[in-house]
Amino acid sequence: MTAAFASTRDLVKRFGPGAPALDGVTMDVVPGRITGLIGPDSAGKTTLIRLLAGLLRPDSGTIEVLGDVPGTHAIDIGYMPQRFGLYEDLSVLQNLTLYAELRGLPREEHDPTFARLMDFTDLARFQARPAGKLSGGMKQKLGLACALIRTPKLLLLDEPGVGVDPISRRELWSMVKTLTGEGIAVLWSTAYLDEAEACDHVYLLDSGKLLFGGPPGDMTGKIADRVFRLSGFAGNRRKLLEKVLDRPEIADGTIQGSGLRLLLRAGSAAPADLGGTLDPAPPRFEDAYVDILGGGPGGTSKLAEVYREVPHDERPAIEAKGLTKVFGDFTAAEQIDFTIPRGEIFGLLGPNGAGKSTTFKMLCGLLKPSAGTGSVAGHDLRRAAAAARASLGYMAQKFSLYGDLSVKQNLEFFAGAYDLDRAAAKAAIERMVAIFDLESRLGADAGTLPLGYKQRLALACAVMHEPPVLFLDEPTSGVDPITRREFWTHINGLVGRGVTVLVTTHFMDEAEYCDRIALIYRAREIAIGTPDDLKAQARRAGAGDDPTMEDAFIALIEASDREREKAQAA
Template sequence: MQNNFVQIQDVTKLFNGETAVDNVSAVIGKGRIIGLVGPDGAGKTTLIRLITGLLVPEKGKITVAGLDSVKQTQQITDIIGYMPQKFGLYEDLTIMENLHLYADLRGVPGRERKETFERLLGFTSLNPFINRLAGNLSGGMKQKLGLACALISKPHLLLLDEPGVGVDPISRRELWSMVQELLKEDITVLWSTAYLDEAEKCDTVILMNEGKILYNGEPHELTKKIEGRVYQVKDIEGSARQVLKTVLNRPDVIDGVIQGASVRLIMDKESKIPDLYDIKAGDNAKLLRAPARFEDSFVDILGGGPGGDSNLVETMPEMKKTDRPVIEAVNLTKKYGNFTAAGNISFSIKAGEIFGLLGPNGAGKSTTFKMMCGLSTPTSGTASVMGLDLKTASGKARSYIGYMAQKFSLYQNLSTMQNLQFFSGVYGLRGKLKKEKINNIIEVFNFEKYLNSNAGELPLGYKQRLALACAVMHDPAVLFLDEPTSGVDPITRREFWTHINNMVEKGVTVMVTTHFMEEAEYCDRISLIYRGKAIALGTPDELKNLVKTDEIPGPTMEEAFISLIKSSDEQEAA
């Protein structure tokens, strides 16, 4: 019972003919925190729902504490706590009303209830807000309330479906340490996540991709396989992007990513050390061994990342060189009534630069972003693209802009071809030029097979390619990307950034919003937005250096982010 608390045997679940969970077997031991890790669409949510008995598998069997998930669903509900991915609580009830409801549903009697509430409210520090409607809570507070409701009757198994989504890094850390606390009370926790950095902290990791389990075991057992093959190229002369491109095109390199001004790479064999001269990193460049991370292993299992060339960009024209700033914001302010969503935000972006707006949800980065691409009019201040004020010349300015909205918002019911034709029409391409452009895109992206499939049914990688193709069809000088790769698998993300990096090499200027730390590393400069203000501006390395202390000599982007936000809070309080 200790080691096979949850038993999953040859489980398969289909949805409309698609296999969501494919012949999965796993055993989960008691009293541990298990990370269920994988990109969107990997089958994490389906597996969790199968464990709760909310879904019935087509094939196979699941038991929780010896109880069958199909035949003994009712008994299972008594011993589990479940927090679905969508906020599963009533937004029009207060915190207290939600707690009482769940206490009633789970049969926690009077006196015990009072103690439980006190303990949970203290634990989640929600005490000051008990009469606030749940709908008016921040993302982090909502998740804490969800956790509290799931814990009301002391479950043996706690199932958390992506509790970190929509939550800023600080709340994510708090949530994590709360769950750590729970392990002391002999609760088994299944924590599902698309953030690979969270996986490293779990006792055991079940790594899923496309409905299959790729790895089930301790995280460091997995990273051990590539230990010693991970390097960091520092002090690069010239462009790190150029180095990355060269590196990725070498057959002995499995994977490479940009980390601020450095390049991180994984070699396929331990013995070989890449020659710095070969990768054109400059005379002063240094090659250091770096600790292996979970994401590296994931890419390794998946067979390595893509190459460094983008066939999409090859045919794009070189942008005209200019010294003037391509994108400029001067004292940009947006107010909704008394609420300042963005206040006095200024920055200027050079041609061929990747500029990131980083910040927690609701901090004002989307507001700023929308003003920059002319989707929203600033209350005061100016936003300009290619020297054109978006307020007065928005039509002309917009013709230079390519825009890719969050979550690849294509027309799901239109086919690939129809989407391409629609967007080329919207961007004013006509006749022969339009035909040539579309044919070119079909060729470079291998869309032939999918021309008549609806965009909504495309595999994730193709969806992303299509969205990008539609955004850059008119060869824009400026590209706006809104949370472009959150939740996608690392291979798809690398592929995406290969295209972007190559475009930037051609002189395209990119502005990107993200709350994703890995994505922030790709930026040349970052503006950190918090509570409607730009609290820090600099290269990723500069921001990390800002928070360097004796305790944290080599802070990660996330650590930099957290400590900058904390010091902003302290200033606010003082």
């Protein structure tokens, strides 16, 4: 057996009193393969990586990295933390130069090393661009390049794909996979379980304890005969999912196109009274992950139970007509058109830098369109921007929270921002605290919260005034699958109350929850329709007989590129 480049035995790490952050963890990271590290928020993943990097010391147990204690061979370790320290005012080349100096790379090796890394990451044409003006995918590639300034023996990656579109994630994965062919040992922490499924070996942590270690297929095999697809039923798929998830024999369920994907609990018989056709479905690693953690959160949303019913209105809840935004000589969004009725989830998908967030900000009244018009809840953005903003709740990328304010102060601030009077604000805050289980954290600074609690607080702040329209800009980025399911339980429940939702996401399984999707690429809308419509378009574009949403996303982007190249050549 190949000797591990990093290993732990019975590792324990504590931060003050209470349960340990890591509790008896034993694992190995072997050269020539990608080892996955997964688990819910606060499972201990980042703590483990920091221990291996020599940034923390264990309380008990042993760690060995490259045959010695962590930190001894720092020059042979590449480490890319969640928020990689790029200097946004420096160019791509200047960032590489800085890290070369910090890592002690001899001056005569700078040019050949930079050329190799630029070619490897396809950043050569952007070397003069400030890092702050790169797309999310490009920033991650630059972060990886900086971590590889000196070719490491051990590469530690802490959620490198967070906030990155599927195409960029696949490119990042391909680059790292190439490194394992050179004998590098890679530890890859991720919230994307399709990435974990592709790892050679995977470790699952929960509350500091190791629940599983082995090939991903071994974990998936445990639920091989318990996954089904329900199709051919009458009625609303969201309402049916809510009812099905509250049944004791159902461990998990998600929307998949026009049907539902269901996971049975161990020992349960397949129900025969769901009103449709129940067919066996191939198990996925994500199904096994949810199962080993005890199942999903159920189907009933406490938030939706107390939310007001949004009145019917013949006018569109959200409308974009030719929305265009130009910054100097750069067009960020061009001729964006869609109409969203009351009670619909509409998704905006696209690669990083495609124009999704720009479109969001125009419809929120945060950016003035260069051309075109938009409306929210019947309010024209040009003539009644303030009324439009008051009619929506906005949950921004990385959550619109004030990190130096406490949880309670954030709730109070947003209650005031939405113009709730004192009595209404007090009642709304009490509801949000109870629904999202925030009581024990009211005094904590928002910036110190675990990611799952930040997401809960951000959603609470966005809905406390009960708006008829919700704008959700990558609301689950970096959040684990169980927490994401809890979030979508609330969103599905709100839509049942008549709320209209505009959402962007890089989780393609979440796109299945949308009634319709617009795919934006290079500032333009290149496809629009239901998830099944887009899959059908992808099949015609050569994506295979049964494409996933991720397959459809990539196939339609590639088809658009081919059409553009053909037009340029004509």
